[in-house]
Amino acid sequence: MLILLAEVNRLVYAPLLLAAVSLVYAGTRHEDLRSILRHAGSFGVWTVVFMAAIAAVIEVLAFFQ
Template sequence: MLSAINRLWFAPLLIVGVSVVYAGTRHEDLRSILRHTTTCAVTLVLIMGAVAAVLEVLAYLQ
């Protein structure tokens, strides 16, 4: 059953989890944690998107 699930569906949960834990270790106020979580999650998504774009371009040029 789990082999039929696309692993990409776990990426948003992993990004949110990593962002919350990272922000929680840096801040103690809930508002600061949520703000930092959002910033960290957006940064992770942008970096992952940039890496994916570079890999697609390299695959296209091959």
């Protein structure tokens, strides 16, 4: 039961970490707040899609193992 709670705890911090990384990355590229937020949003979506694609590949490989 403790291991399950540990995994949930990691997932709670994932959106906050993604938002922080996206904002910092976008802040290094732009100076205008509107540009930063737009770039952070697109970078965040791109990161989630990329991570989902990698997870899908891993699941497919695990299925055929």
